[in-house]
Amino acid sequence: MKRNRLGWLLGWSLLLAAAQVSAAEDERNWTNVLKDQYYQGKAIVESDSVITVDAPYRAEDPALVPLKIVSQMPQTKDKFIKKITVFVDNNPYPFVGEFEMGPESGKADLAMRVRVNTYSFVRVVAELNDGQLFMAKKYIKASGGCSAPMGADLDAAMKRLGKMKFRVPEQVKTGEANEIQLFISHPNISGMQMDQVSRTIKKSHFVRSVNVTFDGKPVLTAKTDIAVSADPNFRFFFVPEKSGVLKAEITDASCESPTSRAVCTSGNAYSESYQINP
């Protein structure tokens, strides 16, 4: 009896230890590679006080995982979130994108859709205008099944490539943060696909930059990569003071290797404008 209980305790402590090891392992890509690669020598505070990140724990469709970043402070002239960077630790190319904004955003919230290749943390780092860094993260279990990071109707996707549209609230309010949705039609080919016949890997082809302006002033300036889902979709806020033109300009690129950005060729530029009349 006693022996059984001891065995039981031992079993549990082993299990707990194993759980701790696997949680630590999940941090490996961040602590060993990414942190130094992107934030060498800088202190990052892990806290939900500046931003939080929300995503489904189990991602049924690993090709399209909705991700929502919610800021916990208003964007003011004196103190604001300057840049948000998103990583999926265990993706072949973990950098998802970096998004720059300013006080004119009103709110530094962001929503997007990402590809999650395997079980991984999605990690979001917010940089304040004074240089302080804050980090939030969410663990996601991506389940494969029949779905793949590429798929669906590729003909439709290629035909629509470069098309964009905005969605704005029916009644845009001046002096307040309004939520804008930008739709970009682009297959965002990851470059992880193998050509069956030649046995070669196809080159990536993805949206590399997104610039949204209002009457020429920046609203959202982003650098994005292959972990953004096909047909990139971004939601963000901005505060208009009067009527004006909301404009999105994007460029795409193609890179030789899916996991390096050393050799890339610039692609095409596309743009779309929308008249805002509050």
Add this chain to the structure above:
Amino acid sequence: MRIFLILLCMVIAMPLYAQSALSMTEAAQGIYVHQGKHELPDTTNHGAIANIGFIVGDRCVAVIDTGGNPDEGMALKQSIQKITSKPVCYVINTHVHPDHIYGNIAFKMRGVQFIGHKNLARAMAARAQFYLDRAAEQIAVDLKPENLIPPDKAVNGHMKIDLGGRVLELTAHAAAHTDNDLTVYDPATETLWMSDLLFIRHLPVIDGSLLGWLKEIKALEKRSFKIVIPGHGPIVSDWPKSLQPEKQYLETLQQEIRALIKSGKFIEEAIETVGYQFKDQWLLFDQFHRKNVTAAFAELEWEE
């Protein structure tokens, strides 16, 4: 001595290759179907979950889908040999999903032509790496690029193949369940091998186009068939009644998601609210429904 050793090796090696033949049902004269289980592909069933089979003509046999792993392909080959002495001349892959094509290698030999939708080779290329990387972990099968065999003959629109006294009509559909769905019609018995354009009991899975699938459904609904073979679920003889649950599910997704988009709602809300009234009507609902809503929403938000 050497011969003895060779014989010994053969005896030892045999159990590795001796697959027990699959259970087959004769759906119509000369049309044999093995019905898969309603399960997710996993390390126990090794991906052998789809309906697969073959059609026998006077001259030769056409295989329709080869199963979820090379062993299932071998077992299907054994079943064919038990039923007929005629050789296999065609392997028809109805679409790119692993549970239908991973047995292809069992039929790779002289005299066998592989047939698929014109988009099948591209879909195989786009997904090969993803599928191969996960085969060991998900279905405990060691797969190599050679296991995915692209079609020798690509169907663009329609194609007829002659098995000797029996001409099968193949149709390459527009994007629906996937963007490379192929159906096989046998006029002699008025049987349509619909594969994954028709799901019965197993929740339909959208991996192509919701709108496209509904369009194909509406066209096929007007035709009459004596026997219809789904990709998952039992063989049916009450067409088009057997199509109605799938149609209703897909139509409801379309209506509810369109309404949400119109009222300015986002994808996260759709995933949590749309279509849950169907939960008890379908098997594997929890595994595929949220993915369906996600895919459908991403498609419908681009509607004009």
